[in-house]
Amino acid sequence: MAAKETSASPEAAAPTARIAPAFSKGTVGGRVLVAIILLTLTTLVAAGASMYLIQRGQTIARLDDSLTRSVDEFRALAQEGVNPETGQRFTKAEDLAYVAMQRTMPSTNEGLVALSENRVRWVAPDHVELRLEADQELLDFINASADSGRVSLATVTTAQREYRVVSIPVKLDGDSSEVRFALAYDMGAELFTLTRGYVVFGGVALGILALASLASWILVRRLLAPLTKLEQTSARITENQLDERVPVEGTDDLRALAGSFNEMVDHLQSSLQAQRQLLDDVGHELRTPITIVQGHLELQDNDDPDDVRNTQELSLDELARMNLLVDDIVTIAQANRKGFVHTETVDISSLLDDILSKAHGLGQRQWEIRERVSGEVTLDPQRITQAMLQLCSNAVKFSPRDSRIALGAAISNGLLRLWVRDEGIGISEEDQSRIFTRFARGTNGSRHEGSGLGLSIVQAIATAHGGHVSVFSHEGEGSIFSIYLPLHTAPSTLTESTGEHS
Numbered sequence: 050m051a052a053k054e055t056s057a058s059p060e061a062a063a064p065t066a067r068i069a070p071a072f073s074k075g076t077v078g079g080r081v082l083v084a085i086i087l088l089t090l091t092t093l094v095a096a097g098a099s100m101y102l103i104q105r106g107q108t109i110a111r112l113d114d115s116l117t118r119s120v121d122e123f124r125a126l127a128q129e130g131v132n133p134e135t136g137q138r139f140t141k142a143e144d145l146a147y148v149a150m151q152r153t154m155p156s157t158n159e160g161l162v163a164l165s166e167n168r169v170r171w172v173a174p175d176h177v178e179l180r181l182e183a184d185q186e187l188l189d190f191i192n193a194s195a196d197s198g199r200v201s202l203a204t205v206t207t208a209q210r211e212y213r214v215v216s217i218p219v220k221l222d223g224d225s226s227e228v229r230f231a232l233a234y235d236m237g238a239e240l241f242t243l244t245r246g247y248v249v250f251g252g253v254a255l256g257i258l259a260l261a262s263l264a265s266w267i268l269v270r271r272l273l274a275p276l277t278k279l280e281q282t283s284a285r286i287t288e289n290q291l292d293e294r295v296p297v298e299g300t301d302d303l304r305a306l307a308g309s310f311n312e313m314v315d316h317l318q319s320s321l322q323a324q325r326q327l328l329d330d331v332g333h334e335l336r337t338p339i340t341i342v343q344g345h346l347e348l349q350d351n352d353d354p355d356d357v358r359n360t361q362e363l364s365l366d367e368l369a370r371m372n373l374l375v376d377d378i379v380t381i382a383q384a385n386r387k388g389f390v391h392t393e394t395v396d397i398s399s400l401l402d403d404i405l406s407k408a409h410g411l412g413q414r415q416w417e418i419r420e421r422v423s424g425e426v427t428l429d430p431q432r433i434t435q436a437m438l439q440l441c442s443n444a445v446k447f448s449p450r451d452s453r454i455a456l457g458a459a460i461s462n463g464l465l466r467l468w469v470r471d472e473g474i475g476i477s478e479e480d481q482s483r484i485f486t487r488f489a490r491g492t493n494g495s496r497h498e499g500s501g502l503g504l505s506i507v508q509a510i511a512t513a514h515g516g517h518v519s520v521f522s523h524e525g526e527g528s529i530f531s532i533y534l535p536l537h538t539a540p541s542t543l544t545e546s547t548g549e550h551s
Contacts (some may be wrong), residue, residue: 085262089258089265090159093254108240108243126148126149141226149230156234159235165228187205190205211240215233276303278295291321332510378502384510389509391429394425404437414451417456418456422465428534432514436511439504440532444470445471448473449472463542470527516531517532
């Protein structure tokens with residue numbers, strides 16, 4: 050009977066294919082815990098299986114070494130030994146096998162047998178526990194191996210047990226008889242101690258796995274506690290409830306995550322508040338021209354051409370103001386978006402000349418450049434022009450006809466300063482703290498038309514460049530508005546000069 054090989058069933062690997070979908074479900078903590086348990090289990094199984102296979106291989110090697118020595122001893126007996134009965138060299142195979150049986154002392158779990166003409170000829174002494182002659186399947190294998198005429202060393206599995214067996218053909222010149230001498234070990238008995246040890250190892254491994262799972266569960270819960278708080282907090286956050294924050298604890302990356310989450314909620318809260326404020330302000334600002342137009346249309350005398358014309362002119366004027374308001378609102382909304390400014394390298398002196406040229410159309414004033422910087426800077430020329438013209442427009446509104454309005458550029462504390470100065474009515478100290486607020490107007494602002502968003506737009510443009518806006522003013526003495534922008538070039542490459550250019 051041929052030795053049987055064993056292999057893992059392909060069905061055993063099937064559950065692995067179902068792990069991935071199942072593993073993707075559940076909480077982060079649960080997935081981490083499952084991963085730790087699987088990793089620990091895999092490590093224990095791999096370590097146990099590796100050690101078992103190594104020691105099993107060592108056991109089989111030891112048995113093979115013993116069987117090989119028996120073969121060598123048998124060959125030495127056949128080549129150099131003498132028959133004790135005749136005192137001569139062996140001439141019959143049966144005599145050689147008989148003497149070999151007598152001289153071989155089986156080890157524990159080892160047995161031996163001699164076959165002649167496919168039948169059992171001699172057996173081991175009675176004290177030998179492993180009776181090879183009692184296993185017909187093993188005898189069939191020994192007889193079958195005789196056909197090869199060579200020593201056969203193999204593992205044979207029968208209905209009774211598993212053997213590690215060596216079969217030695219015995220054939221002498223002048224003797225035609227067919228004799229087979231075989232020695233075998235009981236593999237199950239030899240591996241029993243090893244197997245029992247690894248059964249104990251399996252029990253200990255399960256205990257270790259249970260303890261590791263418990264420790265991992267506690268550790269994962271503690272480590273992921275910030276995530277749990279984050280989940281609970283995010284579940285409580287709604288559009289009308291943005292006051293919740295995640296406690297920032299520890300020093301690891303989860304602390305950074307909690308901090309980032311809180312910053313995100315802060316930005317969200319600020320954005321929603323700004324959005325609501327903008328909608329409230331827009332609603333308030335739009336309501337006035339709509340009410341004016343509606344009131345005049347309701348009271349219009351269609352039979353009076355002058356009244357119809359006046360109502361039409363007033364309505365168009367109010368609609369133009371509404372259109373200006375909408376344009377300013379769009380600009381404010383775009384200021385918070387990426388790509389609001391498109392910077393390029395610009396010659397600041399030429400840019401100042403362009404702004405002055407465009408400012409002439411804003412009103413009859415004495416326009417001049419009092420201070421300038423020569424050199425190139427990096428900024429968005431269109432947005433900066435828009436901001437400076439807005440400041441110029443405000444200067445025109447709040448200064449008398451033919452008064453002087455000056456523009457300039459300078460280097461201040463490593464920043465580029467663009468400024469506009471007028472000789473107008475000035476701004477009170479109280480109003481200076483609020484004029485950059487959307488739709489805010491100074492005490493004197495109610496006498497002049499506008500959306501109330503002009504200075505907010507200037508501030509938004511400066512902020513988008515990484516800068517800021519400031520005002521210096523005294524009532525009755527005029528105002529100076531300054532835009533401060535960071536320099537993206539070395540200040541030493543810029544040259545300041547003073548003078549007058551109108």
